[in-house]
Amino acid sequence: MFASIAETFSEIGSKFTWMAWTWETAIFFGFIATALVILTLLAVYRPEMPRKGILGFPTTRGDRFFVTMLGAAYIHILWIGFGGGELWYALGISGLFGIAMFIFA
Amino acid sequence: MIEKPINNRAWLLVLPVLAFVLFSALLPMMTVVNYSLQDSMGANNFFWNGDAWFRDVLNPSTDIGARFFDALIRNLSFSFAALLIEVPLGIAIALCLPRSGWAVGPCLVLIALPMLIPWNVVGTIWQIFARADIGLFGAAINGLGIPYNDTQDPVAAWITIVIIDVWHWTPLVILLSYAGLRAIPDAFYQAARIDAASRWAVFVNIELPKLQKVLVIAVLLRFMQTFMIYTEPFVVTGGGPGSATTFLSIDLVKIALGQVDLGNAAAMSLIYNLITITLCWIFYTIMTQLDRRRDA
Numbered sequence: 332m333f334a335s336i337a338e339t340f341s342e343i344g345s346k347f348t349w350m351a352w353t354w355e356t357a358i359f360f361g362f363i364a365t366a367l368v369i370l371t372l373l374a375v376y377r378p379e380m381p382r383k384g385i386l387g388f389p390t391t392r393g394d395r396f397f398v399t400m401l402g403a404a405y406i407h408i409l410w411i412g413f414g415g416g417e418l419w420y421a422l423g424i425s426g427l428f429g430i431a432m433f434i435f436a
Numbered sequence: 437m438i439e440k441p442i443n444n445r446a447w448l449l450v451l452p453v454l455a456f457v458l459f460s461a462l463l464p465m466m467t468v469v470n471y472s473l474q475d476s477m478g479a480n481n482f483f484w485n486g487d488a489w490f491r492d493v494l495n496p497s498t499d500i501g502a503r504f505f506d507a508l509i510r511n512l513s514f515s516f517a518a519l520l521i522e523v524p525l526g527i528a529i530a531l532c533l534p535r536s537g538w539a540v541g542p543c544l545v546l547i548a549l550p551m552l553i554p555w556n557v558v559g560t561i562w563q564i565f566a567r568a569d570i571g572l573f574g575a576a577i578n579g580l581g582i583p584y585n586d587t588q589d590p591v592a593a594w595i596t597i598v599i600i601d602v603w604h605w606t607p608l609v610i611l612l613s614y615a616g617l618r619a620i621p622d623a624f625y626q627a628a629r630i631d632a633a634s635r636w637a638v639f640v641n642i643e644l645p646k647l648q649k650v651l652v653i654a655v656l657l658r659f660m661q662t663f664m665i666y667t668e669p670f671v672v673t674g675g676g677p678g679s680a681t682t683f684l685s686i687d688l689v690k691i692a693l694g695q696v697d698l699g700n701a702a703a704m705s706l707i708y709n710l711i712t713i714t715l716c717w718i719f720y721t722i723m724t725q726l727d728r729r730r731d732a
Contacts, residue, residue: 350463351470351482360466388725401717404710411487412494418487 526609559671590680
């Protein structure tokens, strides 16, 4: 039975080889998908009111997540644009930015 | 009043749209992300390339980086020029339109006509219309003694592309502004007449503030459409002369499909997309905030 399940999965997988998947990008999109699911569940079971923070307009958790992702993209681009080294530092800065956004925005 | 039942199963009706977006946008987008980090020798063989494509595109001293920043500046100047002409012109024409009577219908239909023409047809019309030898527009300008050739002179090419966009899309600004103007209650104008307000004062203090919302929408739509401009320069100038009208989308097609340089094209289109998403989000936030302020 497990063999047939594995076969089914690899068959589905072979349909997507044209997308040129790598495990790195799979983790990236997996992270976003998981975050969206968690945010949806939170919105259903722990509803919230938008609050006004340092951005000057009311934000919900979803808004703060979006700003975090957008900011992270810009942080990475600026890091590369100004000739920064390893991208792990940019990722670290993005993490700090995200925490700041979720606390203060 | 009938109580409306709350039923989350209504969300299931959104599923077809989600499926459509998955195939039309999400899967291609993910593929582009995958391409942007790998190198390919064709035949669907891919090799991990890390952030090298992004480092190329974001470095103006490389060939591809120089192309990217030049095209980006061209795109922004084009959007700026088009908006600078279309928005004031659109408001001005909307103010001149009749508010009532038999002339309203014919005027609106005539104004809306250019918007009904597809981009590539507009391009083809203008390609012939602007020709320096046989085109009505190009030959007439040359006949006046002003040298004009949109295939050889970068300035002429730019003016042509901007005029095409103004001709094609000012109607959108006109119709939006017109709708906004029609929505202003007559009481405001009566109050202005009692105060003996000048025409300019009426415009600045009554009409412009009431138009704010539709103008934000107009600027958003026009900015997005001018920022992704492809067909008109592709048909009319082919991105030339030289690379004078090579906008980001045209350069992307050249890199991706002309040179089959998928990695660089993918990195470039992701940065392009990021700029678009950011601007969309800014406009969207402004619009919803204006709404909220109005409701409050």
